[in-house]
Amino acid sequence: MYRMANRHVAAAAACAGLLTTSNAEAFRMIYNPGVGRTSSGSRVLCNDPVGFAHPTTASVAWWINPANQGGKPGVATALQAAMASWNQVSPASYTLVYTGTNNRGFVTDGVNTVMWSNGNGCTGGCLAITALVLQSGQVITEVDISFNDSATWNTNGSDVDVQAIAGHEFGHSLGIHHTEVKKSNGRPTMYASYFGTAGRTLESDDRDALNCSFNRYRPVEASLAAAVGPGLKIANGLITARPNSRGVNLRFPLTGMDHVRLDVFNVAGRHVATLVDAELGPGEHEVAWDGATSRGQVANGVYFARLATREGRANATVILAR
Amino acid sequence: MYAWNVATRLAPVVLALSATSAGATTLIRQGLDRLTTGNETIVQATVLDIHSYWNADHQFILTDVRLRPSRILKGAPAGDVICTVMGGSVGDVTTLIIGGADLAPGLEYMLFLAHADLPGAANRLTIRDHSQGVFEIVGGRAFSQAASEPVLPDEHGKVDVPGGADGLDLEELIQEVRSHSNR
Numbered sequence: 001m002y003r004m005a006n007r008h009v010a011a012a013a014a015c016a017g018l019l020t021t022s023n024a025e026a027f028r029m030i031y032n033p034g035v036g037r038t039s040s041g042s043r044v045l046c047n048d049p050v051g052f053a054h055p056t057t058a059s060v061a062w063w064i065n066p067a068n069q070g071g072k073p074g075v076a077t078a079l080q081a082a083m084a085s086w087n088q089v090s091p092a093s094y095t096l097v098y099t100g101t102n103n104r105g106f107v108t109d110g111v112n113t114v115m116w117s118n119g120n121g122c123t124g125g126c127l128a129i130t131a132l133v134l135q136s137g138q139v140i141t142e143v144d145i146s147f148n149d150s151a152t153w154n155t156n157g158s159d160v161d162v163q164a165i166a167g168h169e170f171g172h173s174l175g176i177h178h179t180e181v182k183k184s185n186g187r188p189t190m191y192a193s194y195f196g197t198a199g200r201t202l203e204s205d206d207r208d209a210l211n212c213s214f215n216r217y218r219p220v221e222a223s224l225a226a227a228v229g230p231g232l233k234i235a236n237g238l239i240t241a242r243p244n245s246r247g248v249n250l251r252f253p254l255t256g257m258d259h260v261r262l263d264v265f266n267v268a269g270r271h272v273a274t275l276v277d278a279e280l281g282p283g284e285h286e287v288a289w290d291g292a293t294s295r296g297q298v299a300n301g302v303y304f305a306r307l308a309t310r311e312g313r314a315n316a317t318v319i320l321a322r
Numbered sequence: 323m324y325a326w327n328v329a330t331r332l333a334p335v336v337l338a339l340s341a342t343s344a345g346a347t348t349l350i351r352q353g354l355d356r357l358t359t360g361n362e363t364i365v366q367a368t369v370l371d372i373h374s375y376w377n378a379d380h381q382f383i384l385t386d387v388r389l390r391p392s393r394i395l396k397g398a399p400a401g402d403v404i405c406t407v408m409g410g411s412v413g414d415v416t417t418l419i420i421g422g423a424d425l426a427p428g429l430e431y432m433l434f435l436a437h438a439d440l441p442g443a444a445n446r447l448t449i450r451d452h453s454q455g456v457f458e459i460v461g462g463r464a465f466s467q468a469a470s471e472p473v474l475p476d477e478h479g480k481v482d483v484p485g486g487a488d489g490l491d492l493e494e495l496i497q498e499v500r501s502h503s504n505r
Contacts, residue, residue, distance in 0.1 A: 030418065030420070032411075032416050032418060034411060034416070036372070036426070036427070037372065037424065037425060037426035037427070038372060038385050038387060038407050038409065038410060038422070038423055038424060038425045038426075039409070039418060039422070039424050040409075040418065040419055040420055040421050040422035040423065040424055040452075040453065041418040041419075041420055042424075053418070105441070106382065106441050107379070107381035107382055107441060107442075108381055108382055108383070108415075108417065109381060119439055120441065121408050121419065121422070121438075121440065121452070126421075126452075129419065129420070129421065130419075130420045131408070131409065131417055131418070131419055131420075132417065132418045132420065133415065133416070133417050134415070134416040134417075134418065135414055135415060135416075136414040172420050177420070178471065192471045193471075193473070243380070244380050245376070245380050300413055300414045300415075301414060319415060321412065321413055321414060321415040322413075
């Protein structure tokens with residue numbers, strides 16, 4: 001009966017909302033109800049006291065797995081166009097960055113990957129599915145998107161359109177749920193179903209959703225930049241973080257002998273630990289971190305690893321979940 | 323998650339996909355006939371508890387849902403049933419599958435279950451139709467969890483999930499499932 005009562009309350013609230021608000025306020029955000037139930041993410045208003053899923057960094061690196069239809073000509077360009085639609089939203093300053101290709105799957109490895117697959121819980125009539133990895137505080141630490149490889153994907157405007165659907169899934173990656181807008185014309189990209197290439201273009205409802213999230217949860221770059229100095233370039237692609245039961249493995253390539261400094265910061269931008277400060281040779285390097293610092297163990301949570309060499313800098317989001 | 327929308331020009335593509343589907347996640351409208359024939363186990367059950375964990379590779383969070391059936395409409399599970407869904411929470415880490423099933427301990431559901439491969443966990447009994455495979459039972463009625471999302475028309479052109487927002491009388495749902503199951 002509790003659920004039924006809630007359903008009626010929700011329906012009443014929705015009706016009241018329709019009477020007093022415009023379609024431009026119909027966007028909804030993804031809320032994580034937390035431990036104790038399975039969930040696909042509830043829909044909440046942007047100003048809901050419970051908060052909602054959100055990124056903490058303005059720059060988010062994305063990779064494409066070119067297997068299956070991910071390797072079709074034009075796919076990478078279409079995905080970048082979808083990213084650009086969100087990047088252009090202002091005053092929000094999020095930048096989704098196409099970083100390159102990888103061979104990652106639908107796994108929690110600290111790497112945001114778009115892939116085409118015949119599995120991952122998205123077959124039949126499902127066109128694409130998004131998995132959000134959240135840390136405490138509903139912080140989005142990773143997103144993977146799996147497209148249904150059984151469908152025929154196109155980039156020339158005919159169905160099924162990569163850019164339109166990628167635009168929708170990238171919206172989820174920023175914490176935006178399906179909109180309550182149900183009108184047939186001018187549908188927001190975050191409408192729940194595919195409606196052709198019209199989905200490529202964001203509507204005011206989509207932009208308002210991202211700006212509202214930005215205003216409520218300002219990205220951490222400002223504080224991180226203050227901690228590590230000017231000139232910081234967020235380029236997650238050069239270092240990857242793979243969580244495991246003991247902590248995390250940080251992996252990065254070097255093209256030649258170089259001085260490497262690898263530091264870890266918390267989400268407030270405070271220095272937590274220095275993992276490497278040494279000359280290293282060329283090749284792939286892997287550093288394990290179990291959360292140890294000079295002041296003892298840190299709590300599980302989200303951290304940022306910063307790799308600095310004479311060649312440049314790169315960052316990675318680190319999930320510590322021992 | 324992105325589902326196909328109402329677009330008749332896509333119907334041939336959609337039907338082809340539907341026909342090749344093994345019955346896993348689908349947001350093409352699934353009538354009770356398709357839900358019944360496409361799943362191997364159908365139970366009216368109460369969720370006893372849920373347990374989320376990292377898969378063996380520590381690369382994906384899965385959740386086991388322990389169910390106590392009060393009625394078995396299809397299949398022959400012995401005792402409590404455990405199904406597995408993608409996502410869940412372990413410690414401070416949560417994986418959300420947008421568009422997945424939403425189950426809570428103590429609540430009663432009609433569930434359409436089948437075996438499928440999940441990330442790092444092969445051949446698990448799961449809810450392949452996601453929200454369309456879950457009906458919440460409240461006050462003698464069954465409400466599809468997919469009622470709030472648009473779905474693509476099925477081969478009959480229907481877009482309303484069984485019962486729609488008003489739900490189905492539970493006994494009628496059971497009778498219909500049994501009739502499809504016996505065909």
